[in-house]
Amino acid sequence: MGRKKELAEKTVWRSDPHTQVKHLMYRHYLHCWMAKILQRFPEATIVDAFAGPGVYQDGPPGSPIVIARAFLEHTAYRRFGKLNLVCLEERPDRVTELRRQVARLPASPGLNVQVAEPGLFAERQAELSALAHRGKADMPVLWLLDPFDLKSVPFSLVRRCMAGRRDEVLFTFFSNELHRFCQREHYDKAMDTYFGSDLWRSAVQVKGAGARKEAFAEAYEQMLARHRLLSGRFGIRISNQSARYHLILATHSEAGLKCWNPAAWKLDGYTGRGASAATVMQPDLFGGQAVVDRLDEALRSHAGTAQRWSALSSEAARLGFVDKHLRTALTKLAAEGLAIRVEPVKAPTPWPEGCIVRFYAPEDLKLEEAED
Ligand SMILES: C[S@@+](CC[C@H](N)C(=O)[O-])C[C@H]1O[C@@H](n2cnc3c(N)ncnc32)[C@H](O)[C@@H]1O
Known part of the structure; x- marks a missing residue:
């Protein structure tokens, strides 16, 4: 079965090396976020809005379980406030599998996992936001948005997730698709919606796949900056190619960057800008000589x-x-x-x-x- 068919048809699909790199980045970021947020606030929430089934066919945990374990296995766990983990997944079969995976987690009074009824993120964002904030507009909420395609997360939706003053969004940015399809007829409408503007247009002129993908991600960050949001990005690569996609963090607070940047530099000690499964395992070839x-x-x-x-x-x-x-x-x-x-x-x-x-x-x- 081809990869596309596998992702479209099966409840649980095989993992791949770049997903492991993405999860490593999540784990480094979560480790720092939890230490900072859960030792300062009595309660906080993580929303995994494209949660998946919670497990891969070949065994690795899916993102909701990665998040739960980051909490349960954290060295400062005993000093933590409460963590609510709210999960949404579109497909009923994946929701059933995710509930099975969640039920296997060790019980912990500090961790409250809720798997919502199956549904589409765009239709359920307001409900998730209410569940996440629990009546407190300034509740710290970290949104993980990891869809399969760029249509599922228009810029307007990212902005809605950033409405609270302690909301943060960590999302998958589809740099490869943008690079491949940006000159297709009628694709400009999809790009405008994705970027919330036509700020992407200058990136189309950039020569070279790697440089153009970075230019798209840069344009997106400029758009966030226009809305007074801070951001960081990290390229997830396959072997030594340019980024397959980026992870982008949008935050109101410099404290978010003070967790994001060290995570990025841990995975890529040379540029802090991106990694593949091959480079993440490499010894430091540059003797600690980061590009500054x-x-x-x-x-x-x-x-x-x-x-x-x-x-x-x-x-x-x-x-x-x-x-x-x-x-x-x-x-x-x-x-x-x-x-x-x-x-x-x-x-x-x-x-x-x-x-x-x-x-x-x-x-x-x-x-x-x-x-x-
Ligand atoms: C990339 S996978 C998620 C992988 C998971 N975050 C992980 O890292 O283990 C995307 C998931 O989102 C689900 N999905 C797709 N469109 C959705 C939508 N609009 N709303 C909610 N879930 C959706 C898919 O069924 C799929 O399980």
């Missing part, structure tokens, strides 16, 4: 100013980096004489939290040389 060009460029643009650590750390997070990269980039600039810590005067490490850094341009160094 974008950060380096941003820091150089501060020439002539002094910046607080908090602002620099925030800027690094928004560019997809973690504090470790910020320190590396600052050390490199300092070695060129272009960055100097001005506060505190004494510190056990070069770039402590709370420090203030003054930046210079290469021309400033030339001035000094001229006077020698």
Whole structure:
């Protein structure tokens, strides 16, 4: 049976390597999200809106079980508030299988799993939102949106999931389909609905499959930014090809990025931008030499100013980096004489939290040389 037929017809289908990479990314993100959210709030919710049957034919768990296990096996579990896990799946046979899988989880007073009656996400979003928020608009809610196609999650629906101030959405972005079909007749309507605008159009001109897929994902992130949302993306690849799809996180809070970025860098220590099953298992071929060009460029643009650590750390997070990269980039600039810590005067490490850094341009160094 071909893959398409298998996904369309069978209740439970075989897993594949890229699904494992997607689940790894989920697990790293969930580990951090749970530690932050469930130790701060008495209750939070995860909505798995395209839940699937909860298991793959060859044995691996499906996403609802991955989420439940991330909770039950978390090292800080005993300090956690309550987690509601709300699942929706369109097909009745998959719902039955998912309920069977959920029933096999160890009972835990802290974990409340609800598998809704079968239904379509677009029709049930309002009901899921009410179940998730439980009458509290500011309840932290993480939405996982992992459909099979781009029609199921128009931009308007992503926005509805972001209505609460602590709502976050982690969704599958169909970069490959966009790349393949963007020039087909009448496909532009589907693209407009998917992006909530025609911001995707400039990406069509980009040459090369990998670059164009990144350009689509970038355009989507720009659209999120227009709605004052922060975002991060990670490419899920098959062997050494360009991204098959992206995972995109949309969040209101920088704290979301402070979980997302480390997860991305764990799976791809070189660029933090994407991984396949082959690369995720590779030893670090680059000896920890992460590509920090974008950060380096941003820091150089501060020439002539002094910046607080908090602002620099925030800027690094928004560019997809973690504090470790910020320190590396600052050390490199300092070695060129272009960055100097001005506060505190004494510190056990070069770039402590709370420090203030003054930046210079290469021309400033030339001035000094001229006077020698
Ligand atoms: C990619 S699979 C989900 C895999 C699962 N998230 C995992 O990682 O193990 C998508 C699932 O969503 C279901 N589905 C498709 N369209 C849907 C819709 N509009 N609403 C809810 N579920 C839908 C499919 O039947 C399928 O089981």
